[in-house]
Amino acid sequence: MPHLHIESFKPLTLPTRCGDVEFLFQADYKDDKEGALIATRYKGREFFLVHKKGDTKELLKSDKITRPSPNFILKHALLAYAECSGSVVLDSNVDNAPENTHLKTHDALKTIQFFADNFPREQEVRIEVGFGSARHLLHQAAANPEVLFIGLEIHKPSIEQALKQIVIQNLTNIMILDYDARLFLEFVPSNIVGKIYVHFPVPWDKKPHRRVISEDFLRESERVLCVDGTLELRTDSENYYRFALETFSSPAISRFDVRKNQEIAIVSKYEDRWKKMEKNIYDVTFTCETESPEPDMSGNFAFSSTPIATDALGRLSKETYKQEWGFIHVERIFRVGEDGGMLRLAMGSFDRPESTYVLVENGSARYFPSLPVRTSANLKAHILLDELLHG
Ligand SMILES: C[S@@+](CC[C@H](N)C(=O)[O-])C[C@H]1O[C@@H](n2cnc3c(N)ncnc32)[C@H](O)[C@@H]1O
Numbered sequence: 340m341p342h343l344h345i346e347s348f349k350p351l352t353l354p355t356r357c358g359d360v361e362f363l364f365q366a367d368y369k370d371d372k373e374g375a376l377i378a379t380r381y382k383g384r385e386f387f388l389v390h391k392k393g394d395t396k397e398l399l400k401s402d403k404i405t406r407p408s409p410n411f412i413l414k415h416a417l418l419a420y421a422e423c424s425g426s427v428v429l430d431s432n433v434d435n436a437p438e439n440t441h442l443k444t445h446d447a448l449k450t451i452q453f454f455a456d457n458f459p460r461e462q463e464v465r466i467e468v469g470f471g472s473a474r475h476l477l478h479q480a481a482a483n484p485e486v487l488f489i490g491l492e493i494h495k496p497s498i499e500q501a502l503k504q505i506v507i508q509n510l511t512n513i514m515i516l517d518y519d520a521r522l523f524l525e526f527v528p529s530n531i532v533g534k535i536y537v538h539f540p541v542p543w544d545k546k547p548h549r550r551v552i553s554e555d556f557l558r559e560s561e562r563v564l565c566v567d568g569t570l571e572l573r574t575d576s577e578n579y580y581r582f583a584l585e586t587f588s589s590p591a592i593s594r595f596d597v598r599k600n601q602e603i604a605i606v607s608k609y610e611d612r613w614k615k616m617e618k619n620i621y622d623v624t625f626t627c628e629t630e631s632p633e634p635d636m637s638g639n640f641a642f643s644s645t646p647i648a649t650d651a652l653g654r655l656s657k658e659t660y661k662q663e664w665g666f667i668h669v670e671r672i673f674r675v676g677e678d679g680g681m682l683r684l685a686m687g688s689f690d691r692p693e694s695t696y697v698l699v700e701n702g703s704a705r706y707f708p709s710l711p712v713r714t715s716a717n718l719k720a721h722i723l724l725d726e727l728l729h730g
Contacts, residue, residue, distance in 0.1 A: 341414050342400035346427040348374070348390045357423035360416050366673035366681045366698075376402060376673065376681075378707065379416045385708030386413070387696075388420055396429050404683070404694045405708055408448070408495055408517050409502075447505045448498070449514045454526045455713055459514075462487050464527075465534040468520040468551055469493075471607060473501035475538060478605040480513045486533065488513045491520045520551050521691045524559035525714045529631040532563045535570045539609040542576040548690060552583050555690055557625065562634065564627035572623045573603075575613040580621040587625055598622040638718040640710045646702030647728050652680040655727060665689055665716040667724055675700060681707070686724070688716035697724070704728055 354363050363378040363385075374390040374397070387402035399420060401413045414433045421428055463486045470476040470490040480488045490513060492498050498517055505513050516523065520537075543549040552572060560570045572583050587595045601622050606614070613620060652672050659668040671683040679700035685692045691714070698707045704725075711717040 340400060341410060341417060341431075341433045342398055343417055343421055343426075343431040343433060344396045344429045345399055345421060346396065346429055348392070348397045348399075349424040349426055350375070351377075351420075351424050353377075355423070357419040360419040362420065362423075364675055364698075366675045366696075369672055369674060374398075377420065379420075381407075381412055381416050381419075384412055386416075387708075388416060399426075404696070406495075409499060410495065447510075447513050447515050448502055449516050451516065451518050451523075451526070451712060452709070454516070454523075458526060458528055458531075459487055460528060460531050462512075463533045464489060464531055465536070466491065466520075466523075466527075466532060467536045467538070469537070469540055470501060471497055471539070471609065473497065473504060474607050475536065475605050476501065476513065477504055477508060477510065479536075480510050481508065482604075484512055486512060490515045491518055491523055493517065493519055519691065521553070521556060522693065522712050522714060524556065524563055525634070525636075525712070527559075527563040529562050529633050530565045532560075533565060533568050535560050535564065535568075536573075537571065538573045538607060539575065540572070540579065542574070542579045544576075544578055547582065550579070550582070552579075552586055553690055554586055554589055555688075557586060560625065561627050561629075562631040566627060566630060568627045570625040570627075572625075573610075573620065574623075575609070575618045575620050577619070577621075580623065583623045587623060594628055595623055595625040598624075634715070636713060636715065636718070638722070640706060640713075640718075640721050642704040642725050643729060644703070645729055647699055647704055648702075648730060649678055651728050651730060652682060652699060654730075655682065660723060660727065662719070662723065664719050666692070667720050667727070668692075670694075684724070686711070686717065686720040687714060691716070693717060697728075699728070 351362055353365055361380040366376045368374055374392045376387040376389055379386055379388050384407040386405035386407045389400050389402050391398040399417055407413055417433055465486055466489045467476045468491050470492050476490045498515055501515055537551055540551045574580055600620055655669045656672055657669055665688040667686040669682055669684055673681040675681050682697045685694050687693045693711050695711050696707050697704050
């Protein structure tokens with residue numbers, strides 16, 4: 340993760356602009372020993388830089404929740420902050436390399452907002468979950484130019500690698516999204532997806548709740564798949580295979596099919612490794628048989644206009660509010676300016692919580708830098724949060 344060690348942190352008077360980077364406001368940890376978040380805008384992306392205090396040197400790095408992609412954006416903002424604040428950089432892993440032109444010139448990298456605003460539906464859609472080295476995704480896209488492939492991945496180096504290859508191979512039918520697949524399906528209109536590939540997902544044997552496959556995921560897959568569309572799980576993990584069989588067996592209407600050691604056209608890096616070790620490979624394929632209605636996703640993320648009391652944030656401190664649809668957990672409270680504040684929250688469904696920030700200034704609240712993902716659990720969590728903030 341790009342970072343700079345600096346001699347001492349020198350706050351800027353905000354808002355301010357340093358060349359082409361804007362620094363908007365600073366949110367200080369309540370505990371003075373910790374440091375601050377600096378809201379930053381560059382190339383249309385808004386995110387936080389993090390200042391962490393230390394005994395001998397201080398750290399400037401990215402915030403995990405809002406971290407921008409590609410990495411170039413973050414590196415440029417870190418260097419801009421250090422330069423404008425006159426910070427002495429002691430050591431760093433941030434080079435001053437120019438923007439990677441592969442990333443600059445293609446438009447395959449999409450944001451979740453792109454899909455939320457207007458989900459592409461002119462052609463058949465296929466989704467690959469956790470594409471890793473992207474061998475399978477690139478192969479499928481080249482072999483099926485009439486199909487739109489959406490590749491989901493949360494590992495940034497894999498995304499950058501895939502983006503380079505998309506430009507090199509001149510593929511125009513792939514969209515890449517840096518997003519958790521478990522949240523993504525709620526954005527997809529019903530009955531438009533031909534295939535969902537889940538190849539060699541992380542088995543998460545010790546934390547099964549983090550697995551991509553779950554009853555919720557299967558229910559959502561069934562909704563977005565067209566009739567005869569398939570969800571294809573391929574795994575080398577006997578545990579995951581058994582877990583998938585159980586999960587796929589639970590909804591009454593599902594139809595699935597199981598194969599062992601089936602050859603497919605393209606072998607991924609993981610598959611290569613398992614084959615050399617002579618491990619068994621399992622395919623569990625679910626076929627959708629029914630048309631589904633569109634989901635009811637009414638509601639929005641606006642806060643009510645009644646002024647929020649100044650002690651409202653203090654009252655929420657480190658609490659967890661559980662409901663049967665999900666929860667809100669207040670992880671952190673920050674100070675912003677004289678009498679503003681900011682919350683860092685985990686909220687939404689138990690399986691797929693979302694981390695987000697809520698800025699409260701002059702008695703009104705807003706999410707920063709972006710609205711939560713429009714899932715039914717997040718919409719419910721928002722209503723609860725609005726009530727909590729307004730006492
Ligand atoms: C074991 S690798 C397999 C990669 C590739 N499918 C292959 O067969 O080589 C699993 C990949 O899934 C990604 N991943 C894990 N959880 C994910 C999630 N919830 N949403 C999207 N991608 C995820 C990981 O970052 C990793 O690249």
